[in-house]
Amino acid sequence: MLGWEFPPFISGGLGTACYGLTRAMDQLGMEIMFVLPKMVESKYATHVKLLTPGSHKSSSSVKFDELKNVKFRALSSTLQAYTTPDSYLQRIEETLRLKQNLLGGSFSSASQLFMSRDYGSDMYTEVHRYAALAAELAGDEQFDVVHAHDWMTYPAGIAVAAIGGKPLVVHVHSTEFDRSGEHVNQMIYDIEREGMHRADKVIAVSHYTRNIIISRYGVSGDKVEVVYNGVERIGQWSMDETVIDKDEKIVLFLGRITMQKGPEYFLQAAKKVLEVMDNVKFVMAGSGDMMHQAIEMAAGLGIGQKVLFTGFLHGEDVQKIYKMADLYVMPSVSEPFGIAPLEALDNDVPVIISKQSGVSEVLMHALKVDFWDVNEIANKIVAVLKYPPLQMTLRSHGNFEVRRLRWKDAAARCGKIYEEMLIPV
Amino acid sequence: MPSVCFYFQVHQPLRLRHYTIFDKNDQYFDEIKNSSICKKVANKCYLPTNRLLLNLIRRFNGRFRIAYSVTGLLLEQLERYSPEVLSTFDALAETGCVEFLAETYYHSLSFLYSRNEFVEQINKHIEAINYFFDQRPRVFRNTELIYNNDLAALIESMGCFDAIISEGADHILGYRSPNFVYQPKGCNHLKLLLKNYSLSDDIAFRFSNRDWAQWPLTADKFARWISNVNGNGNVVNLFMDYETFGEHQWEDTGIFDFMRHLPDEVLKHPDNNFKTPSEVVQSYSSADTVDVPHIISWADTERDLSAWLGNAMQSNAIHELYRIEKKIKDTKNEEIIGDWRKLQTSDHFYYMCTKYFADGDVHKYFNPYDSPYDSYINFMNVLDHLHKRCSGNMDNGALCPAPGQGPPELSSGPTSGIENLPNLQPVE
Known part of the structure; x- marks a missing residue:
């Protein structure tokens, strides 16, 4: 599974959705390798073990305590959800400075190849770098299906699926039309479109999104399935009746x-x-x-x-x-x-x-x-x-x-879509 | 020798227009929607069915007889939007084979909240029936067949009725059959006619249901079921919404053909006949006393009030409505009183029902709103404005303010009483 947000690093609904979905899949006994572009800071190491691009081969992947069947892989990348090119530029400059201090270790050949055009000038390079690193990483792993969440992971999804000869599912949590209205970024649109067309199945989070996928991206309707998100129940019935005394x-x-x-x-x-x-x-x-x-x-x-x-x-x-x-x-x-x-x-x-x-x-x-x-x-x-x-x-x-909207049902729906794809035609 | 007693409920509410908290005029009702629905139902149901039944009555020379309860609210609408329907009803009345029943003029739930208002609305309806059809109703039916012992006692005390109609609910009848005339507990002369819901619903609800084991329902089959009552009952009360014909059951289901052949098939059996409710009451004496201490209705499987008063929004809306009764009437302003009464129509509360809402069913089909919440908001906004109109009246003694210049203190917080939720139980 290819994503780029996971709690606690979230800036919106995508990380929440990825967490809810993988957790429910985990409970259903599906084995998941979750590849993240984000380098995880050490203070959160209780959750995920660090994996930098240069050292991933030597380290073993670690699991969340509660997620028995999920392995995490983090790739060093400045990728973040919901960034605009402007804010991306700021971030990349910051990262560059940091990196220059850290650099010095030796990289494996493949990584180095991509590293060389690593910290380029725009987020599209970043997306492709993530794709290359993910592809390399996937070479060592066993998997049946590639599941990519939103456009930044689509190129990676395409590459990984091609290398492994496995079916590709792209999961559309949002489209460029949602984020930018009619002022779409052509590059992002092209990436989204290619991902949807190269995928064996497209999962939309609603019929609303499914319609956009069909009408705006020209994807054939029989390829697009709707899987609604669930909600993680955290709000609990509490005894303390803290009646907030307010006039307003x-x-x-x-x-x-x-x-x-x-x-x-x-x-x-x-x-x-x-x-x-x-x-x-x-x-x-x-x-x-x-x-x-x-x-x-x-x-x-x-x-x-x-x-x-x-x-x-x-x-x-x-x-x-x-x-x-x-x-x-x-x-x-x-x-x-x-x-x-x-x-x-x-x-x-x-x-x-x-x-x-x-x-x-x-x-x-x-x-x-x-x-x-x-x-x-x-x-x-x-x-x-x-x-x-x-x-x-x-x-x-x-x-x-x-209470009726459960991640478990969403996970089961995904599981069913996987199964259908894996049946030899 | 069962008598078949048909009574058709004929009613359309006045739907509200979209009314926000920012609206400040007193045009509450959606003229366009109401007229178009009225015309649509007239063409699909009222006109063709009236003509069909008129022909049957003439063909059978007085042996085919029926009854209607037409709400005052619909009579007003027909007069405005579809006068031709009124003239066919008039033709039906002139045959002498058609009885008109009395009910609350506004198809209201006033019995539960205001006995005075309730009686006033019945009298208004009696006058309307008298005016349009030259009949004085002798049989009463309450909105949605809502009924209990108190209602029967009240109706008897009005002194102008021979009988009252209600639902033949299993839990009030027990082992008894609805196919007899009964007497309400506590009444001396008033009789009680109970709906045979099984046979009524075979026509009203199941007629076009292909999953039903008895589909297709033919006139001769149905006539056989009626004849089966022979020796085991006096009357088969078939009470249903008139919109069953052509509106709930579309023409292509064969509902009109069914009705066209039914009298013939029923009358094939020499012991069978058709009677109007008043004739039934005169022909048969009561078999037993029926005790209904708790309120019943003909709605849903629960046969209770939950379709109109089942949630907090419904209770609140109707309580607020009746709470301002005195204020409204004190204005002596016919327009204000009229608007207030039109808001009493049970349909407004039915739209707010959240029961089954998520599953989408029959409740949804009749609902002009997207959701029960929208209907509550709309209703409360209208009621809020109506309330302000009568306050305006009382304050300066002048006529109600012209549209566009509502009372000044629009932002004075919730109107009195809204925060302290009144007792949610209807009076019994």
């Missing part, structure tokens, strides 16, 4: 503050809500390239004092913010799936979700809106805050509904 209601936006997530619609709706209600605060938890724009916009709308920006939240802080929130809003412009609303429901927070999302296909007990319909978003926010029985009903039914 809290409406939460949690996610990257980028064009894809529709932060401007959230703010415009907030403005409208504040026209008819006063005791509400809007919290935007997350970071992203539109963060500054969002802050300015809140100020421009004259609601700056009502909107709080928390920056990116980790683990416990996420739980805390859910505990405080009365409502979660996901106004995404294009959301292939959207695990966050499930987590919100799991934490007993009712949700308003964009109809332009995969998760709206699986959630019945959620309020649904068109992301551009700011009036309706505001209408629904007010309704939830104003009519307690609505919040109550959404919460109780929603929490129950989320």
